[in-house]
Amino acid sequence: MLVRFGFVAMSMQVKNASPSKTMTASAFEKIADREAALRKLVRLAQENLQNTKRLLYHCIGHDIRFYRFSSRLLPLAGHDYIEGLDYFSLLKDDFYQVGEVVRKHQIRTGFHPDHFTVLNSPRCDVVASSIASLDRHVKMLEAMELDQSHKCNIHIGGSYNNKEKAGRNFINQFSLLDRRLQSYLCLENDDKTFTVAETLAIAEEVGAPFVLDIHHHRCNHEGDLLTDYWPRIVTTWKDEPFPPKVHLSSPRSESQMRAHADYVHLDDAVELLRGAAEVTDRLDVMIEAKRKDEALFRLIKELASHPAVTVMDQASIRWKES
DNA sequence: ACCTGTCAAGTCTGG
């Protein structure tokens, strides 16, 4: 099994390259000259896109072909204050430049809209802003000229005291989305509410790929063994150009089980790779650790001494279990 | 240069 590793949004090695620079709503309010404030927002967004490009070059230089964009590229996006501001026409070229690097170097990218994107909420305003957020994320991918193989990954949402009903509500809301949005989505199990079993069943029903988060699974499962789900997980990716993707992280501590640790524990990685190797010959692993790309490089280094591992380059390995 | 507190969002819990 060929395994490629990726990281999220920012680098611990590339300095002054935040792709998430922003302005608070209250700071925006305090600027008397609204036009000047809007210009500053556009400048921040432009910096975020240019830094994203720098981060992509960093990836390329280290053989990394899997990267998740920051979901905060556009400051105050969706906020009432900036109504009428068209980031997309103003930053057309910046978006295009990012996409150009991605396509030229065949990097797998995507977004993870924040957990306030809740499609199954009983509140109409929450659903509406969630759809608007998804639309914005897809617009960014389109502005980069990246097709549906680059996904927006979301969770199912809240349970509202009736998880089964909440799941059905998600399916209903999903079915009401434009096909354009649907085709860019993939679904991930979360650490509190929707387990692998529940999320996978929903993903199968709506025809979206399923992203396994091994850490969330550990926080939120019902004694179910992952081995029961691996074949079905892989099947949800069968029509996709890229291989199945999974999220890998370790708990910060026993008292902070849900929080992400600085680095990934080798054992967690090995456990994941063992399971995946039974069902797929390609896997993309998104590292979700505080130390970002440093955690990726450290994990590769640690994996190198495992008997089942052959290191291919700085960011990928071959797993060959005895 | 560094440190601490605040900011955004939605859900859930506890009072």
Place this chain on the structure above:
DNA sequence: CCAGACTTGACAGGT
């Protein structure tokens, strides 16, 4: 019904 916890990186304000 309301306040606070949860989460995260960056802002904001203090020293």
